[in-house]
Amino acid sequence: MTSNMTNAMASIRHPPTASGLNYNPCAPRNLWNRAMNLLVALFALMAVLPLVVVIGYVLYKGGGAITPAVFTELPPAPGLSEPMGMGNAIIGTAMVTGGAALVAVPVGVGGGIYLAEVARKGSFAQSIRFGVNVLAGVPSIICGLFIYALVVNTRVLWGESFSAMAGSLALAVLMLPTIVKTTDEGLKLVPQELRMGSLGIGASRFVTITRVVAPAAVSPIATGVVLAIARAAGETAPLIFTALFSPFWPDWSSGGGLLAPTATMSVQIYNFGIMPFEPQVQLAWAASFILVVMILAANLLARWLARFSAS
Amino acid sequence: MFTHKKPPWTEKLVDRAFIHMTSVLASVVSLTVLGIFFTVGFQAVFQGDVSSLLPWHQDSIWQGIAAWNDEETFGVRWGAVPHFGLGFLANSSWNPVRNDYGALTPIYGTLMTSALALLLAVPLGVGTAVFLTEDFLPQKLRAVIGFIVELLAAIPSVVLGLWAVAMLNRFLAVFTPLYAHLGWLPFFSTEPGGPNLAMASLILVVMLLPIITAVSRDSLNQVPMELRQGAYAVGATRWTSIFQVLIPAAISGIVGGAMLALGRALGETMAVTMIIGNSTNLSTSWFSPSSTIASLLANQFGEADDIQVSALYYAALVLMILTFLVNVCAQVIVKRLALKYD
Amino acid sequence: MTPSIADAIISCDNVTVNYGAFAAVRNVFLDIPRHKVTAFIGPSGCGKSTVLRCFNRMNDLIESFSMKGKVLFNGKDLYDPRVDPVEVRRRIGMVFQKPNPFPKTIYENIAFGARIHGFRGDMDELVETSLRRAAVWDECKDKLQESGLSLSGGQQQRLCIARAIAVEPEVILMDEPCSALDPISTLKVEETLHALKKNFTIVIVTHNMQQAVRVSDMTAFYNAVDAEGSDGMMGYLAEYNETKEIFNNPKSEDTKEYVTGRFG
Numbered sequence: 005m006t007s008n009m010t011n012a013m014a015s016i017r018h019p020p021t022a023s024g025l026n027y028n029p030c031a032p033r034n035l036w037n038r039a040m041n042l043l044v045a046l047f048a049l050m051a052v053l054p055l056v057v058v059i060g061y062v063l064y065k066g067g068g069a070i071t072p073a074v075f076t077e078l079p080p081a082p083g084l085s086e087p088m089g090m091g092n093a094i095i096g097t098a099m100v101t102g103g104a105a106l107v108a109v110p111v112g113v114g115g116g117i118y119l120a121e122v123a124r125k126g127s128f129a130q131s132i133r134f135g136v137n138v139l140a141g142v143p144s145i146i147c148g149l150f151i152y153a154l155v156v157n158t159r160v161l162w163g164e165s166f167s168a169m170a171g172s173l174a175l176a177v178l179m180l181p182t183i184v185k186t187t188d189e190g191l192k193l194v195p196q197e198l199r200m201g202s203l204g205i206g207a208s209r210f211v212t213i214t215r216v217v218a219p220a221a222v223s224p225i226a227t228g229v230v231l232a233i234a235r236a237a238g239e240t241a242p243l244i245f246t247a248l249f250s251p252f253w254p255d256w257s258s259g260g261g262l263l264a265p266t267a268t269m270s271v272q273i274y275n276f277g278i279m280p281f282e283p284q285v286q287l288a289w290a291a292s293f294i295l296v297v298m299i300l301a302a303n304l305l306a307r308w309l310a311r312f313s314a315s
Numbered sequence: 316m317f318t319h320k321k322p323p324w325t326e327k328l329v330d331r332a333f334i335h336m337t338s339v340l341a342s343v344v345s346l347t348v349l350g351i352f353f354t355v356g357f358q359a360v361f362q363g364d365v366s367s368l369l370p371w372h373q374d375s376i377w378q379g380i381a382a383w384n385d386e387e388t389f390g391v392r393w394g395a396v397p398h399f400g401l402g403f404l405a406n407s408s409w410n411p412v413r414n415d416y417g418a419l420t421p422i423y424g425t426l427m428t429s430a431l432a433l434l435l436a437v438p439l440g441v442g443t444a445v446f447l448t449e450d451f452l453p454q455k456l457r458a459v460i461g462f463i464v465e466l467l468a469a470i471p472s473v474v475l476g477l478w479a480v481a482m483l484n485r486f487l488a489v490f491t492p493l494y495a496h497l498g499w500l501p502f503f504s505t506e507p508g509g510p511n512l513a514m515a516s517l518i519l520v521v522m523l524l525p526i527i528t529a530v531s532r533d534s535l536n537q538v539p540m541e542l543r544q545g546a547y548a549v550g551a552t553r554w555t556s557i558f559q560v561l562i563p564a565a566i567s568g569i570v571g572g573a574m575l576a577l578g579r580a581l582g583e584t585m586a587v588t589m590i591i592g593n594s595t596n597l598s599t600s601w602f603s604p605s606s607t608i609a610s611l612l613a614n615q616f617g618e619a620d621d622i623q624v625s626a627l628y629y630a631a632l633v634l635m636i637l638t639f640l641v642n643v644c645a646q647v648i649v650k651r652l653a654l655k656y657d
Numbered sequence: 658m659t660p661s662i663a664d665a666i667i668s669c670d671n672v673t674v675n676y677g678a679f680a681a682v683r684n685v686f687l688d689i690p691r692h693k694v695t696a697f698i699g700p701s702g703c704g705k706s707t708v709l710r711c712f713n714r715m716n717d718l719i720e721s722f723s724m725k726g727k728v729l730f731n732g733k734d735l736y737d738p739r740v741d742p743v744e745v746r747r748r749i750g751m752v753f754q755k756p757n758p759f760p761k762t763i764y765e766n767i768a769f770g771a772r773i774h775g776f777r778g779d780m781d782e783l784v785e786t787s788l789r790r791a792a793v794w795d796e797c798k799d800k801l802q803e804s805g806l807s808l809s810g811g812q813q814q815r816l817c818i819a820r821a822i823a824v825e826p827e828v829i830l831m832d833e834p835c836s837a838l839d840p841i842s843t844l845k846v847e848e849t850l851h852a853l854k855k856n857f858t859i860v861i862v863t864h865n866m867q868q869a870v871r872v873s874d875m876t877a878f879y880n881a882v883d884a885e886g887s888d889g890m891m892g893y894l895a896e897y898n899e900t901k902e903i904f905n906n907p908k909s910e911d912t913k914e915y916v917t918g919r920f921g
Contacts (some may be wrong), residue, residue, distance in 0.1 A: 006589030015578035016331060016521055023604045024744060024750070025730070025733055025735070025740045025741065025744050025745060026739045026740060026741060026744075027740060027744075028741065028743035032561075033552050033555070033743075033773075034552075034741075036552075036554060037552050037553055037554050038332060038528075040554045040557075041553075041554075043444040044443070044445050044446040044449075044451075044525075045446060045451065047438070048446040048447065049445050049462065049466075050439055050445045051440070051443040051464055051524050051525075051528060052463050052464065054467065054521045054524070055463055055464070055466060055467040055470070058467075058470060058474070058475065058478050058521075059466075059470075061478055062474060062478065064482070064484050065546065070657075071506070077496075087634050095396075104445055107499055110339050110340070111344075112340075114336060114337045114339075114340030114341070115337070115340045115341035115343065118338050118339045118340065119341060120336035122334055122338065123338070128338075129341075132341050132342065132344055132345050133348075133394050135344045135345035135348045135640060135645060136344050137345060138348050138639060138642060138643075139347060139351075140642075141575075141578045141582075141638050141639070141641070141642035142348075142351060142582070142635065142636055142638065143581070143582020143583070143635070144580070144582065144584060145582065145609050145612050145613055145629055145632060146351060146355065146635055147351070148322075149612065149616070149628065149631055150350065150353060150354050150355065151651065152616075153354045153355070153357075153358050153364065153365055153628075154350070154365060155356055156393075157364040158363070158364045158365055158366040159562065160366075171330060172438070177347055177351075180343075180344060181344070181349065184378055187539070198365075206331075207621065208326055208327070208330040209330055209333070209334065210326075210329055210330040210334075211330075211331040213333070213864055215334075228403065231469075234469065236467065237471075238469075238471025238472075238473065238474070239471065239472075240471070240472065240473040240584075240585045241472075241584035241585055241609070241613060244613060244617070245615075245616055245617065251507040269536060270473050270585075273471075273473045273474065273476075273477055274473050274589065275477070276583060277473075277477040277589065278589060279481065285340060288477055289477070292471075292474045292477055292478075293472075295471055295474060296470060296474060299469045299470065299471070300466065300469075302469075303465075303466055305468055307462075439765070450718075450720060452718065453720070477756065482789075485683055521849075539757070541753055541755055541757035542759065542760075544715065544718065544719070544751075544753060544755055544757065545753065545757040545758075545759065545820075546717065546759070546769075547715065547746055548713065548715065548750055548751035548752075548753070548821065549747070549750065549769065549820060549823075549824050550743055550744070550746045550747030550750075550770060550773070550774060550824055551743070551745070551770070551773055552743050552749075552771075552773075555773050559759075559769065559773075560759055561761065563761070564759075564760050628862030
């Protein structure tokens with residue numbers, strides 16, 4: 005045994021000199037390391053490049069198409085080049101996204117509170133967590149089909165089929181899991197002592213949650229909500245069979261515009277972007293510009309909001 | 316000094332009402348998931364709208380089901396699932412004139428675009444994540460790059476699609492030499508001349524990169540510092556410790572992130588629809604127009620009626636089951652492989 | 658103050674370490690004798706771990722780290738720009754405060770280091786001898802294919818010692834190796850140290866003065882003073898001598914107070 009031991013050790017023992025400490029740039033391991041360093045630097049470059057190229061291109065193409073008329077006029081009829089506007093789509097995006105937020109934020113925050121504060125464990129809570137994860141993975145176009153089958157096709161909304169409200173519902177389905185998750189995670193970050201302190205002085209759970217815990221988690225929740233709304237504003241697939249599209253101003257007489265087919269910027273990009281008419285393509289770029297700027301702004305806002313929770 | 320004040324009965328009521336309300340709101344999520352599966356399933360099996368489920372509806376399907384065989388009288392209009400059965404999955408024709416529908420082409424397109432995109436996006440994304448967790452650049456610069464990659468995830472798919480359409484000709488110029496020199500390979504066997512499957516895959520890569528990078532970066536950051544030190548202390552080089560210690564320790568997150576990305580790729584709609592050409596002819600070539608299930612839905616649902624609608628819902632059901640399985644697998648893998656190290 | 662050491666394997670020549678603007682330890686002169694156990698003792702924040710981590714360039718992993726002075730290993734400056742830190746760490750191994758086995762099998766934990774250095778001998782034998790020398794063979798010989806994380810804390814730490822000696826370094830640095838262990842595991846690790854002294858030079862940082870007395874031949878006492886100009890404490894080497902001198906006949910008043918347990 006002893007001789008075996010010394011043999012095994014001797015075979016990797018180096019002479020106790022320090023000369024071998026120098027960096028050998030041609031050693032295979034060092035060549036390999038340098039090659040890999042270069043490779044991942046290249047990968048990172050390739051990952052960043054599309055964003056820079058896409059944003060640059062959108063800002064360049066879309067920025068050039070932005071005029072005051074874009075905000076105040078309607079789009080031209082195919083083949084014409086006047087008027088050059090998409091005021092209806094801007095209003096439509098605000099209406100549809102706003103409606104979606106009105107539905108999804110209360111439901112999502114309420115559901116998040118339930119998961120984080122009322123029932124952290126237990127099979128019901130687990131099944132809901134599972135549901136949140138499944139819903140987050142449902143393709144966005146399926147949300148559109150779902151609302152189409154449930155709302156548009158059955159005309160349950162006061163006999164109307166395609167409508168801004170249906171579009172809002174489809175987007176709300178899409179936003180819901182994000183909001184539940186961020187609320188759940190935001191509330192979990194609140195230190196347990198805060199809850200103990202409040203419950204310990206005899207406050208009810210309602211008071212503890214609404215007056216103590218939720219205010220402490222408002223920054224991460226707001227961050228999640230802002231990001232969810234920004235994402236929803238750019239969604240197209242759930243809207244093409246629900247809010248549909250319209251070349252006109254919202255029909256205020258039908259449910260304040262909520263019960264009629266409604267143009268949105270994202271659907272406009274899809275519809276106009278593949279048209280053979282230059283004015284329409286221009287408007288698609290203009291809409292892309294507005295959406296991208298809005299989303300960049302929302303992300304910066306979210307980072308700014310997140311800073312509050314850090315301090 | 317203090318007199319014990321009994322809380323008013325309203326306080327208890329408000330408390331209980333609040334707790335119940337949150338549980339109701341939470342169940343909305345699960346109900347929505349069930350509702351989606353049920354609705355899509357229903358539309359795949361029956362024609363007509365979901366309100367015919369109500370017993371008092373004039374075309375209520377319950378009457379028809381009661382008189383199973385008497386389709387003429389009671390008008391149960393069976394949809395695509397009973398019509399085409401499982402053969403739907405293996406039939407490559409999509410013919411609205413003869414009402415003969417099969418989803419093989421879009422299923423192939425969905426799987427092929429996603430697989431190609433994943434093949435490119437996983438090494439790129441994991442490599443970027445490694446780059447962002449190692450000390451190649453100062454911490455501040457790395458945070459900026461990380462933020463930029465996250466922003467990429469926020470760009471709407473339809474904007475990426477519009478950009479891809481504008482860039483199509485430049486990409487075709489890149490694809491043409493592949494066809495010219497490697498045209499004997501079945502994947503490169505047609506001349507690239509317009510929207511095609513390869514373009515759709517490339518756009519998917521751009522969409523998947525931020526997901527894979529973000530998830531991999533998080534899981535690499537969670538590997539304890541001590542493990543890296545341990546590897547360095549036995550004389551491991553940077554890349555030995557990355558490949559042999561850090562990535563194996565973070566593998567659950569990385570695989571989970573890749574699965575999550577796969578789920579996204581399978582269901583991605585707008586950018587793909589705008590650039591894949593929406594052809595329902597089966598072709599092995601990556602340079603031919605093709606379609607995915609999601610693009611088929613986006614493209615045809617608006618003009619479809621009767622059995623075609625039901626066939627589209629059948630395809631949607633297939634897509635849902637695919638993404639559902641992928642997402643469940645992702646969750647299981649993350650739990651299974653999670654590193655037990657504290 | 659510094660004893661004369663005939664055969665020094667590591668020498669610090671006026672070493673001063675900063676983390677960003679924060680000065681961690683200054684002006685250290687120190688010779689570590691070959692094939693002996695040297696203990697670093699002193700209150701928290703006195704820079705003993707910092708000095709230890711200079712010996713195998715572990716501080717390179719910290720972005721804000723900067724060092725002045727020289728660390729000589731067999732007469733060669735470890736911070737010479739031509740030196741490969743990977744090679745340094747192969748010659749000068751390290752065991753950490755918290756056991757950190759890789760999430761691999763016990764066998765692979767040991768084989769990992771040898772394999773990356775191109776070991777061509779009998780791997781089974783190397784694994785066995787390494788585990789034997791770290792006195793953990795009997796406890797894990799039947800579960801070599803189980804995860805290293807399945808062992809107890811004390812066993813994990815001895816596994817980490819086995820992992821360090823499997824690459825046959827000349828020096829093993831130990832950064833409070835027993836602080837996370839129970840007394841019995843601590844005793845076993847200390848026994849291991851005695852056996853390892855014949856083949857290796859060991860430098861151990863410890864908070865436990867009895868441990869220093871039990872295991873070490875030489876002891877360096879570090880102390881900290883309020884740093885002028887920056888907030889926080891700045892460490893320095895207060896006294897260095899044979900262990901029995903430090904504990905029985907300390908030269909400085911601070912050392913005396915520390916080893917008799919009056920502060921720290």
